[in-house]
Amino acid sequence: MSNSDYLCPVCGEGNLHAHVGKNPVEYKGRATELELHFSLCDACGSEQADAGQTRTNKRLMNAFKKRADGLLTGVEVRGLRERLGLSQAEAAQIFGGGPVAFSKYETDDVVQSEAMDKLLRLAVGLPAALELLRHRAGVDRVIAGEEWHAAGNWHPAALGARSVSGPVRLISSSTPCGEQEARYAA
Ligand SMILES: [Zn+2]
Incomplete structure (x- = not known):
């Protein structure tokens, strides 16, 4: 994705060029350096982030917060869901959170609650718990011959x-x- 063809809304003369800088952040005593996505005007030098860049920066920050809080990251939630053989819609039906919850957890748009995190780990560690939740949600699995x-x-x-x-x-x-x-x- 490149913004090099966008006219700078600040000066109205220069063009915006996408950059990836460094973003030192601290959360609960843990410090790190995240990528910072923004655009730079080649005329007035102003830095600005569009909606897509802002979203990317927010996702990076949420992923860092999840790690600091000991929660599953988006990538981990996705891996776990796939291990359970569930679609995002099925996972939401079984575990709750709303119809697009898992899409948001997995892209790090949203930090899942501690309760949701524990529920997901429980479902992986205890197959009987998953089967009960699955059945209550009406998401039945057809096992051969059963x-x-x-x-x-x-x-x-x-x-x-x-x-x-x-x-x-x-x-x-x-x-x-x-x-x-x-x-x-x-
Ligand atoms: Zn400008």
């Missing part, structure tokens, strides 16, 4: 002390629900 079945009158008490809140469903490979329940209740 289907979801409604648990019907199945009750957690049948499994002993384990308590589960909300609707619970069982995965069965091919056995009808009735047999499945009988096996759990035995």
